[in-house]
Amino acid sequence: MVRFKLDIESTELLDRITNIYNFKRDTITGRIALSLSLEKGQDFLLNDNNLSQNGREYTPTSNIFGRLVNDVDNFVLYKAIFDQHYKKELSENDFIKLYKFHLKDGLQIWNNQLNNIDITKGEHISLLLRPLKKGLTLRSKTIKTSSNIGKVNVKEFNDLLTFDIGETEENEVIEIRINDLREFDNRNIAIAGMAGSGKTQLIKDILYQISRNTNNELKFIFFDYKGEGNPSQLKTFLEATNSQFVDIVNDGGVEFNPFLSINLDEKQKPFSIRAFVDTISAFVPKMGVNQANILISLIDDLLDRKKGEYPTILDLFQELENYYEEKGIKQDTLFSVIRDLSTNIFNCDPNTPDILSKSLYLNLPPALSDTLRQLVVFLLLRYFNSYFSSTNDCEPKDNIFPLRYVIVIDEAHIYLKNRNARKALEDLLRLLRSKGVIVIMLSQGVEDYKTKDFDFASQVKLPICLNVQNKDYKAITSFIGTSNSKVKLESELRKLDSGKGLINIKEPKIINLRQFWKTINNS
Incomplete structure (x- = not known):
């Protein structure tokens, strides 16, 4: 039977929560925490770095998995749950590695909830009763995704993909090696910036570079929720990226069968x-x-x-x-x-062309209701989630992670306000990170990415903060990550203005952002 060690943070969280509830054993806390992680549909990658082993050790007699029938350890039952969750038979070592990831995730979820309530009033009891009453694994009225049984092989871009996002004040070019595993263990990007900050021109420039540097092999979809674009204004961008403009209203819909x-x-x-x-x-x-x-x-x-x-x-x-x-x-x-x-x-027939075979700029004008605009986006996202979940995980070679597709979600705060949409986005970020899909979200403020039930910045490796209204230090650090020097970060933060961005790669830096219109004019 298994023997393993936890990391110190998991051990400390186990002890804290066990003491709060006065449970007889920390293993009770661990089993509930595990359920909280699995309930959220959390997925981890086997090629993620192992957690440290500087915490509590569990042995065959620790009863970490509990005992049910004939006093037999429930290890087999837990492994079967994980095999089903990850849709493959895991080795014992892989199971233990993933178990520790899920345990830590569940403990962090539980601990964050406890930090936001008044324990002296007994609110921690109500907190625990809510999931118990509805069933720890029940996921009611959430946007779920289907998974095809057969694995689909899709075209991959296997070379290193780089793009620039701007220059520092010292004229240092900030090059992003987005699929180099030595620099990025996931490829999700979040951009925060209010109107006029330069985020639209930045994302257009990034897409232009991606298209140019992959010879248009890596396709993308751009969801323009504002719907303010038109073919004549976007002509240069569309030609430079070899993409198609579709206005949901004026072009009679998009060729797609949901x-x-x-x-x-x-x-x-x-x-x-x-x-x-x-x-x-x-x-x-x-x-x-x-x-x-x-x-x-x-x-x-x-x-x-x-x-x-x-x-x-x-x-x-x-x-x-x-x-x-x-x-x-x-x-x-x-x-x-x-x-x-x-x-x-949806202008389609059963034989409609594959929407993934071309780059697409999808314009969603305000003439459509919010209901229809959001529904269009999420019916397409459901398809992407379903499609890519049926593909094999990408296999890195020489630290280069293959890429298959790019999804750009503009005005992400619109969706993040919807609890069910948040859940779909959370699942999307977690599932697609192993499938070679880059997900880019754009929103108006850094606070949009931290909701009451999930911190989206935690699933983003490249956060870029443009000029935002809320320059609160705590909100900014929650988005871009804590700096080694608070003084340095605060100093850089004061320089934020239109056309500038703040990143925290190794250290906080203000950069002059790439802007597509400038790139084209200078080319």
Whole structure:
């Protein structure tokens, strides 16, 4: 049976929480913490650095996994849960490594929650009762993603990818080696900056460099939530990146079939349909359980009749229209949303081209409701999540991590305000880091990335702070990371202005940002 050591931070958190609840053993605390991590759908990579082993040791007699039947250790049960969670049979060493990651993650989640309540009033008891009452593994009304059984092989860019983000005041060029594992263990990027700070021109320049430096092999999608772009204004950018501009309203929708995210395997199909409907219900106002069940039933019937082929959103609307008429149900918001998705949004047939095969600038103008704009984004994100989850993990070679795709989410704060959307973004960041997908989020302030239930900056390796309204030291450090010198960081922070950015790579630095319009004019 297993023997292993924890790191000192996990040990200290175990002791603190065990003492707060007066549990008889710290192993009780550990099992609950593990459930909290698994409940959130957390994933870790086996090639992540091992945690240190300077904490408490657990031996075969420590009862860390508990005992259930005939006084037998539950190790086998826990390993089976992990095998299912990671969709492969783990070796004993891999299981223990991942177990320690999840234990630490769950302890940190629990400890952060305890730090935000009044223990003297007994609020810690209520805190624990909430997940116990609903079931520690129940994930209700969240946007889930399906996973195809067969692994899909996709084209990879296997060379080193670099791009510049600007220059320091001493004219030092800041080059980002985004897929060099010696510098970045994940490739997610977050940019914070208010209107006029230069973030749009910076991200255009980054995408231009990515397209140029990969010979347009690495494709991207840019979700422009503001919807202020037009083909004539963006002509130079579109030509430079070999990308296609699609205005959801004026171009009659995007060529994409959102049903492609549903797994047609008979064992997986019910869960995939439920996940698809959960995505819709997360954004449609006042959509209840009854409406969700109607959609599930109609989609299931459609798929059965199609016999291995996908229906379209128009097929679904026609089914819904007939059902409402037959049952005498008045048209409601669900009816309106499905109608709009079928007539103005998704212009597709079952043989629509693969959306991943081209770079796409998706314009979402304010003429669309917030409901429709957000739903379009997350139906596409569901597909990306589903598609890439069916692919093999990228295999690094000589410390270079292969790349497959780039997703840019503008105005990310819009989605981060939605609890269900936050969960989908959290899953996206965690899953896709091993699949060679770069996720770039842009928002107006650093505080947008730290929500009450998740710190998105923790899943980002390259945070870039542009000129923001809230220059609070604590908020900034939470976003870009703590500096070795508070004085140095505060000094650099005072220099933030339009066209400048603050990074914290090795030390805090103010940089003059790359701007696409300047790059093109100087080329």
